[in-house]
Amino acid sequence: MTTPKAIAAILDSPLTSLVSRILATCLFWAEFLNHMHDLPGLQAYVAALGIRPFWLVMGLSLFVQAVGSALVIADRMAWLGAGMLAVFTLLTVPLAHHFWDMTGPMAMVERLFAEEHLSVIGGLIAVCVASRAQAQARRRAEPAMAAAAPYGQARGAAG
Numbered sequence: 001m002t003t004p005k006a007i008a009a010i011l012d013s014p015l016t017s018l019v020s021r022i023l024a025t026c027l028f029w030a031e032f033l034n035h036m037h038d039l040p041g042l043q044a045y046v047a048a049l050g051i052r053p054f055w056l057v058m059g060l061s062l063f064v065q066a067v068g069s070a071l072v073i074a075d076r077m078a079w080l081g082a083g084m085l086a087v088f089t090l091l092t093v094p095l096a097h098h099f100w101d102m103t104g105p106m107a108m109v110e111r112l113f114a115e116e117h118l119s120v121i122g123g124l125i126a127v128c129v130a131s132r133a134q135a136q137a138r139r140r141a142e143p144a145m146a147a148a149a150p151y152g153q154a155r156g157a158a159g
Helices: 005-012 014-024 026-037 039-049 054-074 078-096 103-150
Strands: none
Touching: 005 103, 014 039, 014 054, 014 103, 026 039, 026 054, 039 054, 054 078, 078 103
16 A cells, blocks of 8 residues: 555655654653753752762763754764664663562553653664665765756856
């Protein structure tokens, strides 16, 4: 079954691609902004997890959330940004969501967080796949566009 033309137009839109990258990283850049407005809260959270030195963990967390999100959203080395965010997300499971050490409702809540984290990682991978496919499509289209352009314009000449 082919994709309806209206849906294909939406999916092929650069705006849709940008919105998907913004939404895929929302968890990270929103958390970064939240932490920047409440650094004492982040310090208390990291300290409660027993992670030392807390200042290093705080700095790395903020760096990864900000830079990883920016790389993905800008679609510049999205694979690197998504990889940073994916590793960060995976590491939070044993550090903050160790459901296997818990019982009762809290164990279920933390297990759901861990499963959600795996879904987020899958979404980051999907964003990278789409980014790479779009870049390859642009590269394939460049020779055809250059061949179709008038002589001077194909080489970037003025007039």
